[in-house]
Amino acid sequence: MLDEVSRWLSRRSFRAADYPIEGLVAAKRSPTLGGGTEGTTVSVVLPALDEEETVGGIVTVIREQLMRPELPLVDELVVMDSGSTDRTAEVAAGAGAKVVRREEVLPGTPVLPGKGEVLWRSLAATRGDVICFVDADLRSFSSDFVSGIVGPLLVDRELQLVKAMYDRPLGDVPGEHGVAAAMGGGRATELVARPLLNLHVPLLSGFVQPLGGEYAARRGLLERLPFPVGYGVEIGLLIDALRVAGLDALAQSDVGVRYHRHQDAQALGRMATAIYETVGQRLGRSERREGAGSEGGIELVQFERATGGGFMARGHVVDARSRAAVVDHPEYRGGERWEE
Structure with a gap:
């Protein structure tokens, strides 16, 4: 397997570094590289839930470096607000993004909680031929996180999806926690996702960051994929993209170093549950049983130290549902500009 x-x-x-902006802008204007008669359009989507500290800086970098009139690599920048209770929407709009609340897209469909739900709805909130997803909690953000993954799609029409790969330090900012933690941030990847892929979907074992939230894909592919609504969305999309498009249509691009807020151990446990179940569903090996949790969810029992001593068991419902391919949704009009 290692040789393959x-x-x-x-x-x-x-x-x-191999995709300078000038060359990409020229490539996206070419009608021969997978776009329409006027070339390829690019939409960037930032799914956001209470990210007022970081979302404005990301929007500013993208607008100033990738949306300049003379070098318009990105045609549309949308922040999909997933029910924020802080100033995320206000900060994003002030920095120049178009802010769309999840309830405003496909309004006839009741909203489910979760990141994957927002990504699924974003297909109806954007018009680009290429959709680029970027998490809204990134710190020390570089425009390479967009150009580096959009670039291969613009110059190679055979590619359908490109994921970012990067070093992932444990600290939130450069230098935090020292050299020893330089690669310590990808705990769910190394402990759950990578073993699962190596054991059950070895064709995908070459992806450095299979759970990473930064990836770009052609709209036509994303429209045909089911979207897990919760934590399983990234690994689910990767497995389904392999099934639909094949391995040679998938790629990855090195964008440097990713700094972001990290989850605590119990949050990682809930994430791992969703990842495990998502993979199991796609292999036809789901271990869910009737009555194992609430409708559409898995109940994960975790423990907290009780005030009076001992431990207290708490149940957390992990949503394991998926949205069907959006192309079949009656409200969806693919590639049309969303109107307020």
Whole structure:
């Protein structure tokens, strides 16, 4: 398996540095590289839930570096607000993003909680031929996180999806926690996702960051994929993209270092449950049983130290549902500009 992974890595691994903005703008204007008669349009989507501290800086970098009139790599920048209770929407709009609340898209469909739900709805809130997802909690953000993953899609019409790969330190900012923690941030990846992929979907074992929230794909592919509504969305999309498009249509691009807020151990446990169940569903090996949790969810029992001593069991429902491919949704009009 290692030899096969190495061959795919050499063929389908790229670097952001190899995609200067000037060349990408020229490529996206070409009608021969997978776009329409007027070239390829690019939408960037930031799913956001209470990210007032970071979302404005990300929006500012994208607008100033990738949406300049003379070098318009990005045509549309949308922050999808997932029910924030802080100033996320206000900050994002003030920085120049178009803010869309999840309830405003496909309004005839009741909203489900979760990041995947927002990503699924974003297809109806954007018009780009290429959709680029970027998490809204990134710190020390670089525009390479967009150009580095959009670039391969603009110059190679055979590619359908490109994921970012990067170093992932445990600290939130450069230098925090020292050198020893330089690669310690991807705990759910190394402890859950990577073993699952190596054991059950080895063709995907070459992805450095299979759970990463930064990836770009052609609209036509995303429209045909089911979207897990919760934490399982990234690994679910990757497995389903392999099934629909094949391994050679998938790639990854090195964008440097990713700094962001990290989850505590119990939150990681809930994330791991969703990842495990998402993979199990796609393999036809789900271990859910009737009555194992609330409708559409899995009850994960976790423990907290009780005030009077001992431990207290608490149940947390992890949503394991998926949205069907949006192309079949009666409210969806793919690629049309969303109107207020």
